[in-house]
Amino acid sequence: MARILVVDDEIGIRELLSEILYDEGHTVELAENAAQARAARLRARPDLVLLDIWMPDTDGVSLLKEWSTQGLLDMPVIMMSGHATVDTAVEATRIGAVDFLEKPITLQKLLKTIAAGLARPMVTSPASSSFPVGSASKPVAAPQPGMQALTTTPMPEPEPAAQADGSRLGSISLDQPLREARDEFERIYFEYHLGRENHSMTRVSEKTGLERTHLYRKLKQLGIDSSRRRNASNQ
Secondary structure (H helix, E strand, O other), rough: OEEEEEEEOOHHHHHHHHHHHHOOEEEEEEOOHHHHHHHHHHOOOOOOOEEEEEOOOHHHHHHHHHHHHHOOOOOEEEEEEEOOOOOHHHHHHHHOOEEEOOOOOOHHHHHHHHHHOOOOOOOOOOOOOOOOOOOOOOOOOOOOOOOOOOOOOOOOOOOOOHHHOOOHHHHHOOOOOOOHHHHHHHHHHHHHHHHHOOOHHHHHHHHHHHHHHHHHHHHHHHHOOOOOOHHHHHH
16 A cells, blocks of 8 residues: 655645555555645655635635755655646646645545556656746656546455355344344444455445445444454555
């Protein structure tokens, strides 16, 4: 998994992205302005940066240009904004951003863009590098054949207690009250999806069609431990 730096002056955006990325197994660093972003970049050496364009002290495009001219753009940077123009997005790409996300950011688009960004080998930009005005987009990431094909991480096998053959369903007694039988079925159902998705609440939410807050409440009601069980490689 990757170290990802999220730079955004809105606390709600930072917390939402942090929760999603953590759920995907990434290590997350947060910064609310350019000063914190500079410090976090030096301290954490992120594999990828999600950088908001509009910030109160130094805007994201200026920070991106600073990193580029100083030869510090050795990681993919994905710009984010809810108000940027096409010209701004093109300018950011010309400087060295690998992609652009428009707010509000959908979960699927976020994960696909991050996967594509992490798949790109980076070439450190020299301190004196600059691109002529009006030139075509020149991302710092080196081009790679078949770039559009997203790499995927193999999904873990379902836990033995939640195999897809439905063998556990036979253990539900049909002689008990409907509410108890329904709770038992829901417990098996959610344990199955938690095991299949390796306790990723983001994916379980998508699979079951429940909003995350409702999902957490339902699992607590059923007495199911929703904590993420990490593999040794992610610890």
